Amino acid sequence: MVKKDLVHLKKRESQIGKEINQRKVMINKKMILVNRPIGIPDESTWNLEEENIPELTHGQILIKQKYISLDPAMRGWMNNTKSYIPPVEIGAVMRAGTVGEVIQVNNNNNFKIGDLVSGWGGVQEYTLTNGEKYKTINDRNSPIYRYLGALGMPGMTAYFGIINEGKIKNGDVVLVSAAAGAVGSLVGQIAKIKGCKVIGIAGGKEKCLYVKNELGFDEVIDYKNDNIYSALKKYCPDGIDVYFDNVGGEMLDAALAKLRMHARIVICGAISQYNNKSKIKGPSNYLSLLVNRATMKGMVVFDYQKDYLNAENQIREWFDKGLLKSNESIFEGIENFHEIFLKLFNGNKRGKLILKL
Amino acid sequence: MVKKDLVHLKKRESQIGKEINQRKVMINKKMILVNRPIGIPDESTWNLEEENIPELTHGQILIKQKYISLDPAMRGWMNNTKSYIPPVEIGAVMRAGTVGEVIQVNNNNNFKIGDLVSGWGGVQEYTLTNGEKYKTINDRNSPIYRYLGALGMPGMTAYFGIINEGKIKNGDVVLVSAAAGAVGSLVGQIAKIKGCKVIGIAGGKEKCLYVKNELGFDEVIDYKNDNIYSALKKYCPDGIDVYFDNVGGEMLDAALAKLRMHARIVICGAISQYNNKSKIKGPSNYLSLLVNRATMKGMVVFDYQKDYLNAENQIREWFDKGLLKSNESIFEGIENFHEIFLKLFNGNKRGKLILKL
Numbered sequence: 001m002v003k004k005d006l007v008h009l010k011k012r013e014s015q016i017g018k019e020i021n022q023r024k025v026m027i028n029k030k031m032i033l034v035n036r037p038i039g040i041p042d043e044s045t046w047n048l049e050e051e052n053i054p055e056l057t058h059g060q061i062l063i064k065q066k067y068i069s070l071d072p073a074m075r076g077w078m079n080n081t082k083s084y085i086p087p088v089e090i091g092a093v094m095r096a097g098t099v100g101e102v103i104q105v106n107n108n109n110n111f112k113i114g115d116l117v118s119g120w121g122g123v124q125e126y127t128l129t130n131g132e133k134y135k136t137i138n139d140r141n142s143p144i145y146r147y148l149g150a151l152g153m154p155g156m157t158a159y160f161g162i163i164n165e166g167k168i169k170n171g172d173v174v175l176v177s178a179a180a181g182a183v184g185s186l187v188g189q190i191a192k193i194k195g196c197k198v199i200g201i202a203g204g205k206e207k208c209l210y211v212k213n214e215l216g217f218d219e220v221i222d223y224k225n226d227n228i229y230s231a232l233k234k235y236c237p238d239g240i241d242v243y244f245d246n247v248g249g250e251m252l253d254a255a256l257a258k259l260r261m262h263a264r265i266v267i268c269g270a271i272s273q274y275n276n277k278s279k280i281k282g283p284s285n286y287l288s289l290l291v292n293r294a295t296m297k298g299m300v301v302f303d304y305q306k307d308y309l310n311a312e313n314q315i316r317e318w319f320d321k322g323l324l325k326s327n328e329s330i331f332e333g334i335e336n337f338h339e340i341f342l343k344l345f346n347g348n349k350r351g352k353l354i355l356k357l
Numbered sequence: 358m359v360k361k362d363l364v365h366l367k368k369r370e371s372q373i374g375k376e377i378n379q380r381k382v383m384i385n386k387k388m389i390l391v392n393r394p395i396g397i398p399d400e401s402t403w404n405l406e407e408e409n410i411p412e413l414t415h416g417q418i419l420i421k422q423k424y425i426s427l428d429p430a431m432r433g434w435m436n437n438t439k440s441y442i443p444p445v446e447i448g449a450v451m452r453a454g455t456v457g458e459v460i461q462v463n464n465n466n467n468f469k470i471g472d473l474v475s476g477w478g479g480v481q482e483y484t485l486t487n488g489e490k491y492k493t494i495n496d497r498n499s500p501i502y503r504y505l506g507a508l509g510m511p512g513m514t515a516y517f518g519i520i521n522e523g524k525i526k527n528g529d530v531v532l533v534s535a536a537a538g539a540v541g542s543l544v545g546q547i548a549k550i551k552g553c554k555v556i557g558i559a560g561g562k563e564k565c566l567y568v569k570n571e572l573g574f575d576e577v578i579d580y581k582n583d584n585i586y587s588a589l590k591k592y593c594p595d596g597i598d599v600y601f602d603n604v605g606g607e608m609l610d611a612a613l614a615k616l617r618m619h620a621r622i623v624i625c626g627a628i629s630q631y632n633n634k635s636k637i638k639g640p641s642n643y644l645s646l647l648v649n650r651a652t653m654k655g656m657v658v659f660d661y662q663k664d665y666l667n668a669e670n671q672i673r674e675w676f677d678k679g680l681l682k683s684n685e686s687i688f689e690g691i692e693n694f695h696e697i698f699l700k701l702f703n704g705n706k707r708g709k710l711i712l713k714l
Contacts, residue, residue: 282639290655298647
């Protein structure tokens with residue numbers, strides 16, 4: 001074949017591609033933040049909009065999202081306040097972690113069609129991006145949605161939170177709130193692997209049984225039915241070395257009242273306070289920090305980015321050895337996003353909450 | 358002289374000593390804790406009692422106290438709650454730091470008559486002790502009462518609090534509450550010596566002028582007349598690296614709202630809350646710890662005991678070089694203890710509050 005023919009053929013191929021793209025206009029459904037909620041988000045908070053997906057420009061990839069991560073932190077991103085990350089803008093797609101499959105590539109050597117990728121794809125069916133900050137998942141053994149849970153942000157948060165911030169060591173007494181949740185369930189299991197005595201706090205009998213019997217925590221406190229103070233007296237008579245807090249409010253106060261000398265409190269979240277319409281409840285017992293020379297430290301998982309891979313490998317190894325379990329509550333349909341999102345706060349889920357597309 | 362005579366003489370000498378002691382019965386006036394106060398202590402909290410000082414037994418010394426230290430922490434020691442130190446028992450002499458002079462010694466090689474000693478002598482005129490935990494003061498250049506202030510507990514607290522706990526470094530922005538007080542005034546001056554920008558918080562125009570003009574703080578906020586939030590915005594537009602808190606309450610919240618990344622809050626006390634009848638006000642803005650990856654840590658100066666001497670030498674050197682100033686509010690008479698003690702809380706004093714006997 002002569003060179004002229006080759007050039008001609010390439011040109012023709014490209015034209016056909018364009019024609020195909022033009023004929024098959026793809027539609028994206030995306031969840032737009034339209035109102036900043038006060039308190040619990042209601043139906044007027046988001047709006048599901050449709051758009052035609054434009055043609056990919058040079059360097060772009062198109063991801064068809066498979067799973068969307070629903071996290072308590074998302075509630076915080078909706079407030080127009082200074083935080084560790086800018087708020088989601090009004091009119092923008094709701095920010096969320098995603099895993100999906102690359103289905104189109106226009107001159108981007110980092111990705112190929114069929115790649116599974118995780119990233120901040122947002123609450124939408126398709127994400128058009130230059131691929132920056134997206135990570136290819138090569139692991140074909142783990143279920144892909146685990147990259148939103150134990151092998152994703154919640155896993156990283158639990159790992160660095162309890163090891164690097166909580167500085168756990170063999171024999172420590174560790175208290176974990178939201179123990180049946182995405183992060184808490186992993187925090188407790190990792191602390192067990194590291195030789196700690198682990199007490200969880202969860203809401204309701206069913207969750208508590210799960211935490212103790214399936215996840216293997218030493219003890220569990222049902223905050224809906226037990227008195228936390230007397231339960232702590234019973235389960236940690238000599239006090240707590242580490243409290244990993246996802247909840248804030250009353251539980252943080254109860255933990256403060258039971259600190260051991262040089263205890264560490266890791267402030268990872270405060271789900272009990274996220275939908276507060278009034279001022280957040282500060283921990284009345286904070287002077288226990290003084291009495292016990294204890295530390296209360298805030299953490300944001302993004303700070304550990306450069307070490308994610310090590311943690312991921314370690315967590316995968318623990319899964320392979322049967323030392324770690326995870327649980328996902330998966331619900332389907334972007335149309336149901338609002339209702340599913342609220343499960344983060346009303347307790348109607350276990351482990352990692354995921355929206356399947 | 359034969360041995361027999363020697364024995365006889367020694368015996369006679371001891372008898373004469375006893376007779377002298379018996380003839381001159383010494384009276385001690387001591388302030389007894391008789392009721393645990395709720396809120397601000399009132400007249401019924403203490404009772405001034407008299408007792409005959411008994412004869413010294415083997416190994417004992419008798420100290421005539423010269424100055425008694427009055428500290429906000431004393432309020433905490435009166436509550437029957439778990440703390441870093443056991444509460445003062447009902448019926449016991451009120452605990453307090455003291456400096457005084459050894460006036461009698463019975464077979465104790467560690468002390469001799471005329472020694473100046475500091476220790477926990479309590480609110481009383483004389484202290485009978487085996488001398489354990491008492492320290493001889495050999496320094497004849499500093500006023501002795503400074504060993505209750507800049508060269509005593511407040512000095513140690515300020516030194517280790519801002520250096521070891523606050524981890525200040527050159528260029529840090531440091532905020533200090535109770536800046537005209539015994540500890541706060543030293544914290545700010547030490548931070549200045551270490552190259553920090555220092556902002557103080559004090560109550561009233563007079564104290565504020567003192568903090569800025571005499572102690573050399575960069576800026577001062579008058580919490581009685583200024584809006585703390587807007588003053589902080591003005592004086593530390595880029596936020597605070599270290600907040601040294603002696604106050605708690607509203608000021609702790611304001612500081613939390615202005616933290617820089619990786620800021621440190623040293624919890625040394627909470628004078629605004631010590632006389633609270635209801636629950637202590639917890640810091641509503643504590644989630645700023647998370648946003649800013651900041652640390653809030655409690656400190657108790659006793660933990661640094663083994664390093665006191667180094668700090669003392671350093672502080673003395675700073676005094677000698679004119680880099681450090683101290684101020685003492687000295688009031689006289691154990692009969693006036695109650696009224697003088699309340700000056701800790703009503704703001705009617707400056708620097709270290711001392712009771713002179």
